[in-house]
Amino acid sequence: MTRxxxxxxxxxxxxxxxxxxxxxxxxxxxxxxVAGGADVIELGMPFxxxxxxxxxxxxxxxxxxxxxxxxxxxFRIAAEFxxxxxxxxxxxxxxxxxMIRRGPEWFADAAHAAGVDGVICVDIPxxxxxxxxxxxxxxxxxxxxxxxxxxxxxxxxxxxxxSDGFLYYVSVAGITGKQQxxxxxxxxxxxxxxxxxxxxxxxxxxxxxxxxxxxxxAHADGVVVGSALVELCGEFGxxxxxxxxxxxTKMVSAIKQAPKASGS
Amino acid sequence: MNDTPPxxxxxxxxxxxxxxxxxxxxxxxxxxxxxxxxxxxxxAAQADPAFAAQFDDLLEHYVGRPSPLYxxxxxxxxLGGAQIWFKRDELNHTGxxxxxxxxxxxxxxxxxxxxxxxAETGAGQHGVATATVCARFGLPxxxxxxxxxxxxxxxxxxxxxxxxxxxxxxxxxxxxLKDAMNEGLRDWVANVHDTFYIIGTAAGPxxxxxxxxxxxxxxxxxxxxxxxxRAGRLPDLLIACIGGGSNALGLFHxxxxxxxxxxxxxxxxxxxxxxxxxxxxxxxxxxxxxxxNKTYLLQDEDxxxxxxxxxxxxxxxxxxxxxxxxxxxxxxxxxxAVTDEEALEGFQLLCxxxxxxxxxEPSHAIAAVAKRAKDMRxxxxxxxxxxxxxxxxxxxxxxxxxxxx
Numbered sequence: 001m002t003r004x005x006x007x008x009x010x011x012x013x014x015x016x017x018x019x020x021x022x023x024x025x026x027x028x029x030x031x032x033x034v035a036g037g038a039d040v041i042e043l044g045m046p047f048x049x050x051x052x053x054x055x056x057x058x059x060x061x062x063x064x065x066x067x068x069x070x071x072x073x074x075f076r077i078a079a080e081f082x083x084x085x086x087x088x089x090x091x092x093x094x095x096x097x098x099m100i101r102r103g104p105e106w107f108a109d110a111a112h113a114a115g116v117d118g119v120i121c122v123d124i125p126x127x128x129x130x131x132x133x134x135x136x137x138x139x140x141x142x143x144x145x146x147x148x149x150x151x152x153x154x155x156x157x158x159x160x161x162x163s164d165g166f167l168y169y170v171s172v173a174g175i176t177g178k179q180q181x182x183x184x185x186x187x188x189x190x191x192x193x194x195x196x197x198x199x200x201x202x203x204x205x206x207x208x209x210x211x212x213x214x215x216x217x218a219h220a221d222g223v224v225v226g227s228a229l230v231e232l233c234g235e236f237g238x239x240x241x242x243x244x245x246x247x248x249t250k251m252v253s254a255i256k257q258a259p260k261a262s263g264s
Numbered sequence: 265m266n267d268t269p270p271x272x273x274x275x276x277x278x279x280x281x282x283x284x285x286x287x288x289x290x291x292x293x294x295x296x297x298x299x300x301x302x303x304x305x306x307x308a309a310q311a312d313p314a315f316a317a318q319f320d321d322l323l324e325h326y327v328g329r330p331s332p333l334y335x336x337x338x339x340x341x342x343l344g345g346a347q348i349w350f351k352r353d354e355l356n357h358t359g360x361x362x363x364x365x366x367x368x369x370x371x372x373x374x375x376x377x378x379x380x381x382x383a384e385t386g387a388g389q390h391g392v393a394t395a396t397v398c399a400r401f402g403l404p405x406x407x408x409x410x411x412x413x414x415x416x417x418x419x420x421x422x423x424x425x426x427x428x429x430x431x432x433x434x435x436x437x438x439x440x441l442k443d444a445m446n447e448g449l450r451d452w453v454a455n456v457h458d459t460f461y462i463i464g465t466a467a468g469p470x471x472x473x474x475x476x477x478x479x480x481x482x483x484x485x486x487x488x489x490x491x492x493x494r495a496g497r498l499p500d501l502l503i504a505c506i507g508g509g510s511n512a513l514g515l516f517h518x519x520x521x522x523x524x525x526x527x528x529x530x531x532x533x534x535x536x537x538x539x540x541x542x543x544x545x546x547x548x549x550x551x552x553x554x555x556x557n558k559t560y561l562l563q564d565e566d567x568x569x570x571x572x573x574x575x576x577x578x579x580x581x582x583x584x585x586x587x588x589x590x591x592x593x594x595x596x597x598x599x600x601a602v603t604d605e606e607a608l609e610g611f612q613l614l615c616x617x618x619x620x621x622x623x624x625e626p627s628h629a630i631a632a633v634a635k636r637a638k639d640m641r642x643x644x645x646x647x648x649x650x651x652x653x654x655x656x657x658x659x660x661x662x663x664x665x666x667x668x669x
Contacts, residue, residue: 048437049569051555070566097568098567127280127296146293147293150297151293155297170294178454
């Protein structure tokens with residue numbers, strides 16, 4: 001069983017925590033997320049043009065790049081994390097251009113060497129899978145795809161085909177960090193997705209509070225929080241780890257009190 | 265589609281929107297169903313004679329097409345080589361070729377029942393053209409424009425506002441055209457059901473590069489027929505400036521299978537290709553993925569996008585339409601670059617010799633014409649797309665020439 005698979009066998013929904021690599025003391029921030037109980041780490045690869053992201057994560061990208069973060073730095077952060085936390089799944093999330101700049105095989109090799117479990121590439125839809133997917137699969141790295149409110153039943157099989165690790169349900173048509181969809185709408189969408197795939201379904205975009213996380217955890221296999229954590233990195237800088245751990249602890253505690261989705 | 269002869273240069277893109285290895289649909293999943301829907305609706309419009317009839321009617325009576333084909337006699341004498349002819353797209357309503365595409369896309373938006381139009385703009389020409397067609401058809405219009413460009417191009421900002429558009433200054437990133445495009449995509453992804461995004465150049469996710477090229481091909485289709493009527497033969501060399509590349513593709517595409525017609529695309533070399541201050545994606549960039557397509561980009565070794573520089577805000581974009589990337593790779597079109605200084609000389613040359621004040625964008629093409637014409641025979645013909653007029657640029661030019669107005 002892979003690290004990603006085993007995380008979703010826990011009795012509660014997984015808490016998936018996102019921060020941007022190179023935004024502050026990333027090693028300390030990641031350790032705080034793990035200490036707070038995060039089940040999966042999503043490490044954002046900074047990009048100059050994060051067009052699916054709202055103001056919070058845009059700003060984190062710019063802070064990171066402004067501090068001189070390189071692709072080599074991102075892999076160094078990942079590799080060191082893997083040494084410190086051999087069992088916590090680590091997923092890289094970002095945009096196509098930095099991932100394919102040196103060729104998809106180069107990227108997959110580097111990710112594999114750094115102990116990365118999965119990759120979410122925002123702007124490579126199934127139609128362009130050849131740009132990165134085959135290279136990741138060859139190295140045993142899960143290409144994690146996104147499903148959205150605009151992904152209808154006719155299109156869903158194409159999204160699922162070649163998808164691995166978990167399915168990331170983007171709960172709102174929009175950018176990261178904006179308002180959340182109604183819980184009922186999320187529940188309905190998750191039920192449909194779970195009927196169509198055996199992959200765990202994690203829900204993200206617009207999840208900001210423990211209450212929201214708990215409501216989602218009642219139906220989904222995972223809850224993704226990004227902007228709310230990234231804002232703490234921006235606000236508190238080097239002092240962010242304590243704040244990150246605090247929020248993560250609250251989120252995880254709320255999630256654990258929610259019953260896990262039936263049938264998974 | 266099936267009657268395109270094999271080995272044609274005009275049968276791109278393929279069914280997936282790829283021009284060779286370039287183009288494609290590199291967008292977030294939220295947008296993917298919309299892009300597919302747009303493609304379906306565009307194919308239906310292409311097959312509908314009523315759509316073409318409405319497009320042609322508006323181009324004739326609203327835009328003022330066909331634009332003239334003009335023999336630049338004094339410029340030809342001055343350069344002392346090949347005959348110089350201009351396709352006069354600067355005489356269009358709103359002063360540039362941009363309107364051709366906007367007419368096509370707004371008709372498609374209306375056909376699709378969309379209630380709201382968004383667009384990005386750099387220099388403001390595409391923003392003005394979009395605001396114009398929105399006023400003409402009574403649709404609300406939001407234009408994203410980098411805050412830097414809002415400051416540099418205040419006359420165009422005022423024009424857009426007069427036309428009823430809301431101009432949103434974009435402060436993210438470098439606050440220029442690419443950031444405006446990011447913000448346009450962010451708006452679109454959040455307003456998927458009622459909003460149509462009018463992209464201004466032959467770039468972005470499929471079907472935009474093909475669609476914009478087809479709407480702009482009216483330039484080359486007219487010019488080809490006009491040339492045969494006036495000169496009795498096809499030109500030897502086509503020249504056009506390139507930012508995203510829509511005016512160049514509009515001119516080149518109808519000639520691509522005319523084997524004896526050579527083509528030259530002119531990028532902006534800014535302060536020179538040896539430094540970082542240029543906007544020449546093909547000559548100074550490398551392939552990558554941005555804004556929905558794979559193409560040549562200005563970027564660093566990690567794939568971070570770098571800012572383009574040009575005296576012309578309309579050429580100041582770190583990417584280029586994917587069809588140009590393909591035409592470069594297969595060698596059908598030659599590409600060169602012209603510096604800010606050379607473009608300024610081209611600008612003044614045309615003012616003096618022909619009584620035409622060109623935009624700074626085609627001034628790059630004029631500079632390339634001046635270089636090439638001298639080495640060509642007097643019975644040879646250069647056809648250049650004079651894609652925009654220079655009223656908008658007089659402040660920039662005055663500043664560069666050290667004149668206070």
